[in-house]
Amino acid sequence: xxxxxxxxxxxxxxxxxxxxxxxxxxxxxxxxxxxxxxxxxxxxxxxxxxxxxxxxxxxxxxxxxxxxxxxxxxxxxxxxxxxxxxxxxxxxxxxxxxxxxxxxxxxxxxxxxxxxxxxxxxxxxxxxxxxxxxxxxxxxxxxxxxxxxxxxxxxxxxxxxxxxxxxxxxxxxxxxxxxxxxxxxxxxxxxxxxxxxxxxxxxxxxxxxxxxxxxxxxxxxxxxxxxxxxxx
Numbered sequence: 001x002x003x004x005x006x007x008x009x010x011x012x013x014x015x016x017x018x019x020x021x022x023x024x025x026x027x028x029x030x031x032x033x034x035x036x037x038x039x040x041x042x043x044x045x046x047x048x049x050x051x052x053x054x055x056x057x058x059x060x061x062x063x064x065x066x067x068x069x070x071x072x073x074x075x076x077x078x079x080x081x082x083x084x085x086x087x088x089x090x091x092x093x094x095x096x097x098x099x100x101x102x103x104x105x106x107x108x109x110x111x112x113x114x115x116x117x118x119x120x121x122x123x124x125x126x127x128x129x130x131x132x133x134x135x136x137x138x139x140x141x142x143x144x145x146x147x148x149x150x151x152x153x154x155x156x157x158x159x160x161x162x163x164x165x166x167x168x169x170x171x172x173x174x175x176x177x178x179x180x181x182x183x184x185x186x187x188x189x190x191x192x193x194x195x196x197x198x199x200x201x202x203x204x205x206x207x208x209x210x211x212x213x214x215x216x217x218x219x220x221x222x223x224x225x226x227x228x229x230x231x232x
Contacts, residue, residue, distance in 0.1 A: 071179050073206030079132075079176050080164035082145040087163075089176070094204050095126045096228045098221065099180060101168050102131040103141040103196040104151045111197050112156035114218035118225065119160040125229050126204075129160040132176070134168050137196050141165065168193040183208035203228050 071077050074097065077089045098118070103109060119129045133148050135141040141148065145164060152158035166174035169192050180200045181191040199212040201224055210224055 074202050075206040077176050082149055082162055084164055095128050097202040098129045099200045100131050101134045105140040106196040108197040108214050111218055116158050118218050122225055131162045133165040184211040
């Protein structure tokens with residue numbers, strides 16, 4: 001009787017241990033018999049992670065994040081001209097700059113006349129206007145770069161630089177406009193460009209001095225331009 005009871009208890013204990021082991025295996029829980037075994041497996045796991053593609057991927061991502069440098073000045077930026085050649089904004093170092101998103105079929109297109117006049121009045125004193133065509137507002141700048149340049153020269157005698165067509169809002173916004181908007185927000189603190197012919201006036205040190213709405217006439221900015229030109 002005693003022998004049968006002992007055998008029954010032994011069999012029950014074996015079944016319990018087997019059940020526990022099966023449950024651990026099913027849940028991918030490692031079974032460690034000793035502390036030394038646990039340390040060996042942990043060490044192997046770390047070594048494998050470091051030599052694996054996953055480890056390399058995380059390391060590369062960290063390096064990529066650290067290497068990203070945000071522009072501190074307008075002069076740190078680059079843009080493309082009408083021929084899609086890269087132009088460094090450092091070429092305008094120590095100048096006062098008016099950046100405008102322009103369009104050929106807009107109610108504010110007539111502002112080209114005053115923009116050109118400002119450029120002529122102050123260019124010899126270290127001032128420049130830079131136009132960035134944009135077709136995001138009412139599809140009012142549909143032409144090619146060549147067509148835009150011809151339109152500006154024939155109708156308004158524009159001689160200041162007209163750049164490559166860009167986006168000024170959204171996921172594909174040009175880095176120039178990402179920087180400008182981060183420096184100076186618009187009405188009610190909103191950063192988005194609202195319409196064609198918004199204007200950013202940039203100081204000699206490459207920081208944004210002021211942002212003006214589309215409705216602000218270029219001639220109204222003359223006082224601020226003179227102030228920056230006369231500053232040291």
